Amino acid sequence: MKLFIDSANLDHIKEMNDLGILSGVTTNPTLMAKEGKDVNQTLIQIAEMVDGPISGEVISVDAKGMIEEGKKIAKLHPNMIVKIPMTEAGMQATKALTELGIKTNVTLIFSLPQALLACTAGATFISPFVGRLDDIGTDGIELIESIRDMIDVYGFDSEIISASIRHNEHIKASINAGAHIATVPYEVLKKAFKHPLTDTGLENFLKDYQKVYG
Numbered sequence: 001m002k003l004f005i006d007s008a009n010l011d012h013i014k015e016m017n018d019l020g021i022l023s024g025v026t027t028n029p030t031l032m033a034k035e036g037k038d039v040n041q042t043l044i045q046i047a048e049m050v051d052g053p054i055s056g057e058v059i060s061v062d063a064k065g066m067i068e069e070g071k072k073i074a075k076l077h078p079n080m081i082v083k084i085p086m087t088e089a090g091m092q093a094t095k096a097l098t099e100l101g102i103k104t105n106v107t108l109i110f111s112l113p114q115a116l117l118a119c120t121a122g123a124t125f126i127s128p129f130v131g132r133l134d135d136i137g138t139d140g141i142e143l144i145e146s147i148r149d150m151i152d153v154y155g156f157d158s159e160i161i162s163a164s165i166r167h168n169e170h171i172k173a174s175i176n177a178g179a180h181i182a183t184v185p186y187e188v189l190k191k192a193f194k195h196p197l198t199d200t201g202l203e204n205f206l207k208d209y210q211k212v213y214g
Contacts (some may be wrong), residue, residue, distance in 0.1 A: 004183035008035045012186040017050050024052035026183040047077035055105045057083035066093035074102045081105045086114050091121045098122030115147045119156040131164035141173040148178035
């Protein structure tokens, strides 16, 4: 399974990319607004930094607007992916962009029928939101499992990006559920490096070494 970072913060993205763990980046309008910088320039900087799929999201709500935005996003860099919401207009835009050879990431997926629609429309990636489903008492990981089964049985080409990751258990469960990718916020990625037994193990190794070698 591949790891993406869900962020528009250039410093955070660079830090994680320099560690050699990133295969791509996802962004959204909320993350962009949080940084307050020029959106297109930020996407270009990210794409030049990370060698992998970079999702830039449209903000239009009609199909025509999404398609035009999508064309512009795709031209920013060869690695750009057009992120499109799961709506009727979004599926129309996904189909049109796919026919133009432009890769897409359908976001805000919360059900298996929505995933089916996105796959059928030709989405390169589909993003079910695990954490937000958990928030309303629904099993987000179970949805990942169901989507993976559907893709395997019916031969869809879409890859699953497990999104709205809140903690390490979501990463673990996404791996076990068969997600192709997990897109993880910076704060959660930082915590993924940590385990108390790793800390105590390293401390003991160093103490034992120093007892003999000083």
